[in-house]
Amino acid sequence: MSVGAGEPGVVFLQAAPQRAPSIWTRKYVRFLRAGDVACAFAACMVVLGTKLLFGAYIPVEDVVAGVALMASWPVTMQLSAAYRERGHGEGSEEFRAVFNGGVGLMATVAIGAYATQTSIARSLVMAALPLALVLTLAFRFRVRKKLHLARAHGKYMRHVIAVGHRAAVLDLIMQFRREPHHGMRVVGVCLPRTQGDLDVDGLPVLGGLQDVAAAVSLTQADAVAVAACPELDGDTLRRLAWSLEEQRTDLFVAPALMDVAGPRISIRPVAGMPLLHVDHPEFDGAKQIVKNVFDRVLAGIAIVVLLPAFALIALLIRLTSPGPAFFRQVRVGKGGEEFTVWKFRTMIVDAERLKRALEHANDGDGVLFKIRNDPRITRIGGFLRRYSLDEIPQLFNVISGRMSLVGPRPPLPEEVAKYGADVRRRLVVKPGMTGLWQVSGRSDLSWEESVRLDLRYVERWSLILDLQILWKTWSAVTRGEGAY
Structure with a gap:
C-alpha cells in the first residue's frame, strides 16, 4: 500500500490485491448449491415415484427432463442472484431471488415448450418445478437459522x-x-x-x-x-x-433516518442529483382496514381454540391463590385514550399496594418497574409469565378493537406521563399483544431499547412485518427467555 499524490487527506491504494471472498463464504455457497441440487433431485424423485406408485409408465423423456431440471436449477439460482454474498442471512433478498428464479424457470419451460411445440411432461411443470421451489425455500430457511445460531456464537462474521x-x-x-x-x-x-x-x-x-x-x-x-x-x-x-x-x-x-423501512425509501434522480424520498407511514386507509379485519378474525379463531386453556388456567389460579382469576388494569392505547386491559392474575391480590415498598429492588430503568424475582408473583403466576400465558385474555381487547395482535407494548398512564415528545410517537398506533419488543428480549431489554423497537415498528409497519413478528413470537414464548 502506498499513499499517492493528490488532494490532501485522500488515501490512494496502489496495486492493492483484490480481496477474495472469505473461506467460509465460498464453503457456504458450495453448500447452498449442493442443497439446491438435492432439493431438485428430491422433487423429481417424488414426482416419478408417485407415477410408479400408481402404475404409470415413465418414458425416457421424463427422466431426461428430470436430469435437465437438476442441472438447470443451480444455474437458475445463480442467474437470479440467489448466491449473492449480501443476501447470506440478511433480509428477504435471498428468498426473493430463489422465488423469482423458480418462477422464471417455470415460465421459461412453459413458454419454450409452447413456442417450439415440444412435448414436455405436464408433471415437470405442474409438480416437480413448484415442489423444487418449495423445498429450496425451506432448505434456505433452515440453513439461515443455523447461520444465525453460529453468528450468535461469533462465527461467520x-x-x-x-x-x-x-x-x-x-x-x-x-x-x-x-x-x-x-x-x-x-x-x-x-x-x-x-x-x-x-x-x-x-x-x-x-x-x-x-x-x-x-x-x-x-x-x-x-x-x-x-x-x-x-x-x-x-x-x-x-x-x-x-x-x-x-x-x-x-x-x-x-442514513439519518435509520429506523425507516426500506419500502418507504426510494432514490429519485432530480436535476441530476439522487434524492432520497421518504414516504409517510400509513396509519389509516385500506391497509389499516385489512389489519383490523386480520386481527379480529385471527383473535376470534384463537379464542375458540383456546377456550379449554382459558378454563384450565382460571381454575389453577383460583386453586393456588385467593382472589379472582382475572386481573384488570388501565393502559393507554392509540391516541392516548385509556382502556382496560385483561390478563390472567399472576400476583397476589394486594400487589399494587406493595409496589412502593419494593421500589428499591427495581431492576428496570427509565420509567419501567421490573423485578426479576418479584415476591408478589404467585407460584402459577411465574409459569404463566414465563410463557406469556397470562396475556391470552388480551384477545378480547383485540376483538373489541382497543388492541392489535402486533404493536407497541401497552403502557401504563404513569409511564405515559413521563414520555417525551419523541416517545409519544408510540401512541399513534394501537398497542399489541406482541411486538418487536416481545421477540427481541422481552423484559431483558432496557427502557431505551424497548422504545427504539416500538418506534421502529411504528415507522416500518406492514402486514408482512406483523406476520413475521407473529411467527417469531412462537419461538420467543416457547423459549421463555426474558420474561419476569
Whole structure:
C-alpha cells in the first residue's frame, strides 16, 4: 500500500490485491448449491415415484427432463442472484431471488415448450418445478437459522470499519452487537476528529476520515459502514468509494433516518442529483382496514381454540391463590385514550399496594418497574409469565378493537406521563399483544431499547412485518427467555 499524490487527506491504494471472498463464504455457497441440487433431485424423485406408485409408465423423456431440471436449477439460482454474498442471512433478498428464479424457470419451460411445440411432461411443470421451489425455500430457511445460531456464537462474521462521529459510531456498534445474526462485527473506528481518542467502547480508533482505506488494509476488513456524518459530503464519500474499489471492500452508508423501512425509501434522480424520498407511514386507509379485519378474525379463531386453556388456567389460579382469576388494569392505547386491559392474575391480590415498598429492588430503568424475582408473583403466576400465558385474555381487547395482535407494548398512564415528545410517537398506533419488543428480549431489554423497537415498528409497519413478528413470537414464548 502506498499513499499517492493528490488532494490532501485522500488515501490512494496502489496495486492493492483484490480481496477474495472469505473461506467460509465460498464453503457456504458450495453448500447452498449442493442443497439446491438435492432439493431438485428430491422433487423429481417424488414426482416419478408417485407415477410408479400408481402404475404409470415413465418414458425416457421424463427422466431426461428430470436430469435437465437438476442441472438447470443451480444455474437458475445463480442467474437470479440467489448466491449473492449480501443476501447470506440478511433480509428477504435471498428468498426473493430463489422465488423469482423458480418462477422464471417455470415460465421459461412453459413458454419454450409452447413456442417450439415440444412435448414436455405436464408433471415437470405442474409438480416437480413448484415442489423444487418449495423445498429450496425451506432448505434456505433452515440453513439461515443455523447461520444465525453460529453468528450468535461469533462465527461467520464480516469485519467492519465504522466511520462517523463518536456517538453515531457507538450507536452503530451497539446495534451490531445486539443483533449478531446480521453478521457484522466492528473491528475498528475512524472519527472525523479523534481528539486523542484511543478507542470507542473498546474498539481501536485507527485514524480520521482520510485514513479509512489504510484502516481497511490494516485490519483486512470486509466492509466500511458510514454513520451520519456532515464531514462526509458527496465528494468526500465518492473519493472514499474510489479508495475502496481496488480492495473490493463493501461500502455501507447509514442514513439519518435509520429506523425507516426500506419500502418507504426510494432514490429519485432530480436535476441530476439522487434524492432520497421518504414516504409517510400509513396509519389509516385500506391497509389499516385489512389489519383490523386480520386481527379480529385471527383473535376470534384463537379464542375458540383456546377456550379449554382459558378454563384450565382460571381454575389453577383460583386453586393456588385467593382472589379472582382475572386481573384488570388501565393502559393507554392509540391516541392516548385509556382502556382496560385483561390478563390472567399472576400476583397476589394486594400487589399494587406493595409496589412502593419494593421500589428499591427495581431492576428496570427509565420509567419501567421490573423485578426479576418479584415476591408478589404467585407460584402459577411465574409459569404463566414465563410463557406469556397470562396475556391470552388480551384477545378480547383485540376483538373489541382497543388492541392489535402486533404493536407497541401497552403502557401504563404513569409511564405515559413521563414520555417525551419523541416517545409519544408510540401512541399513534394501537398497542399489541406482541411486538418487536416481545421477540427481541422481552423484559431483558432496557427502557431505551424497548422504545427504539416500538418506534421502529411504528415507522416500518406492514402486514408482512406483523406476520413475521407473529411467527417469531412462537419461538420467543416457547423459549421463555426474558420474561419476569
